[in-house]
Amino acid sequence: MKIAIMGAGSLGTIIGAYLSKGKKHVELIDVNKEHVEALNLSGATITGTVEENIPVRAITPEEMDGNYDLVLLLTKQMFNQDVLSNLQSHLNDNSIVLSLQNGVPEDSLASIIGKNRVIGGSVEFGATWVKPGVSELTTTEEAFKANAFQIGELDGTITDRIHQIKEVLDLVGNISISDNLAGTKWAKLLVNVAMSGMSTALGCTYGDVLDNESAVTSAVMLADETIKVGQATGVEFAELAGFNLGIFNLAEDKSNLPQAIGFTKIAFGPQALLKPSMLQDLEKQRKSEIDYINGVISSNGRETTINTPFNDLLVRLVKRAEEEKIVPNFEQNLSYFKELL
Numbered sequence: 577m578k579i580a581i582m583g584a585g586s587l588g589t590i591i592g593a594y595l596s597k598g599k600k601h602v603e604l605i606d607v608n609k610e611h612v613e614a615l616n617l618s619g620a621t622i623t624g625t626v627e628e629n630i631p632v633r634a635i636t637p638e639e640m641d642g643n644y645d646l647v648l649l650l651t652k653q654m655f656n657q658d659v660l661s662n663l664q665s666h667l668n669d670n671s672i673v674l675s676l677q678n679g680v681p682e683d684s685l686a687s688i689i690g691k692n693r694v695i696g697g698s699v700e701f702g703a704t705w706v707k708p709g710v711s712e713l714t715t716t717e718e719a720f721k722a723n724a725f726q727i728g729e730l731d732g733t734i735t736d737r738i739h740q741i742k743e744v745l746d747l748v749g750n751i752s753i754s755d756n757l758a759g760t761k762w763a764k765l766l767v768n769v770a771m772s773g774m775s776t777a778l779g780c781t782y783g784d785v786l787d788n789e790s791a792v793t794s795a796v797m798l799a800d801e802t803i804k805v806g807q808a809t810g811v812e813f814a815e816l817a818g819f820n821l822g823i824f825n826l827a828e829d830k831s832n833l834p835q836a837i838g839f840t841k842i843a844f845g846p847q848a849l850l851k852p853s854m855l856q857d858l859e860k861q862r863k864s865e866i867d868y869i870n871g872v873i874s875s876n877g878r879e880t881t882i883n884t885p886f887n888d889l890l891v892r893l894v895k896r897a898e899e900e901k902i903v904p905n906f907e908q909n910l911s912y913f914k915e916l917l
Contacts, residue, residue: 577744580605580644580666582659583651584615584634586703586853587676589711591648591748593620593630598747603644604634612636614709624704624712624849625720640666646741647673650699653681653868660688667693672737674727678768678853679868680761682730695741696757697727698764700816701749702782702850714849724749726764726814728757759814762806763821765872766813769887770799770824771844772852773870777893777913779855779904783848786841794913796836797886798870799824805873808880819843854894861901866894885916 577600581592584604592604604620606612615634622628637659643666651659667673667689674695675685682696700723701715713720725745729735732755742751754760774785774795785791803825806813813821823839826832854864870887877884889912897904 577645580647582647582649586705586711587699588650589620590622590703590713592632593622594748596632597630600744604632605637605640607637609636611708618709621710622713623706623710624714625717626713637662643668644671649673649675649677652865653677653679664689674741678865679765679872691730695727695729696761697725698760700724700726702847704851705856714847716846719846721749724751726752726754726760728754728760730757732756754814756812756814759812762811763814763816766799766802766821768869769802769873770795772854773798773890775852776854777890777904778906778909780906781848782844782850786844786848790910790914790917792837792840793917794886796824796840800826801884801887802873805876805880805882808882809876858897858903863898864894866891889916
C-alpha cells in the first residue's frame with residue numbers, strides 16, 4: 577500500500593513518522609521546501625511528551641509520482657480546490673482519501689473527487705509545529721496511544737476497507753471506528769470550536785484557558801452553542817474519547833454550568849500544552865481556518881435561528897487579528913468575553 581500524508585505539518589509529521597516506523601510505504605507531502613529538506617536530511621523529530629527521531633521520505637506536491645492507495649488529507653480547507661485538483665491525477669478507482677481535516681468538509685470533498693473515494697475521520701491528539709523537521713506532541717503519551725483517531729464511512733457502514741485502514745493507523749495509536757461519522761466530526765468540531773477557538777482568540781494554550789475561570793466558562797458557552805446548532809441540523813453527537821458531550825448542552829437557567837466546567841478541565845487537561853494550529857497561523861501572519869470552525873457555528877446558527885453570540889464574537893476577534901497581522905492579547909480579548917458572560 578502506497579500512502580500519502582497530504583499536508584505534513586505538526587500532525588502530519590507525527591503520523592507520517594509512526595507509519596514510516598511501522599515500515600509502511602509513506603510519502604510526507606508538504607509545500608514547505610525547507611521542512612521537506614529537513615525531514616529527508618535528519619528524519620522526523622518528535623518532541624514534547626515523547627522523544628523520537630524517525631527516518632522518513634518527504635516530497636513537495638510537484639514531486640508526486642504515480643498513484644496512491646491511501647491519502648491522509650491534513651491540509652487546510654481553504655486550499656482544498658488546489659490540493660484536490662493536483663491530487664486527482666494520482667488517484668485510481670480504488671484510491672481512498674481519508675479526511676482528517678478540521679471542520680466538516682466531507683460533502684465538499686465527495687463532490688470533487690467522488691463519494692466512493694472519501695472516508696472521514698478526526699485526529700484526537702494535539703501537536704505544535706516547532707521548526708523544519710520538528711513537531712511537538714502536546715497530548716500526553718498515554719492519551720495519544722489510547723485515542724489517536726476516529727474514522728468512518730460517510731454512510732455509517734462498517735466495511736472491509738475501514739478495517740484495513742484501522743490496521744494501518746493502529747501503528748500510530750488506537751483507532752475507533754465510527755458508525756456515526758457526522759456525529760464524530762461534529763464532536764471534534766465542538767472541541768476545536770471551544771478549545772482551539774478560545775485559545776486562538778486569547779493567544780494562548782489550552783492550559784491557559786483551563787486555568788482561567790472566565791476563559792474556561794466562555795469555552796463551555798462556545799460548546800453549548802455548538803451542541804444546540806448541531807442538534808438543530810439533525811446531528812447526533814458521538815462520544816469523544818469515551819466522553820459523552822451532552823454535558824455541554826446547558827439548561828436554560830445554566831444550572832449545569834459548574835458540572836460542564838469541571839468536565840472541561842478534566843477532559844482537556846491532558847492537552848494543556850496544545851497551541852492550536854489557528855493560533856500558529858496568526859503567529860506566522862497567515863489566514864486561519866476560523867471560517868471552517870467557529871464560523872460554521874455562526875453560519876448554521878443564522879440558518880437555524882439559534883443565537884451564537886460567543887462564536888460570533890470569537891470570529892470577529894480572530895478575523896481582526898488576521899487583518900491587523902497580530903497575535904491576540906489575552907487580557908484584552910478576555911474582557912470582551914467577560915462582558916458577554
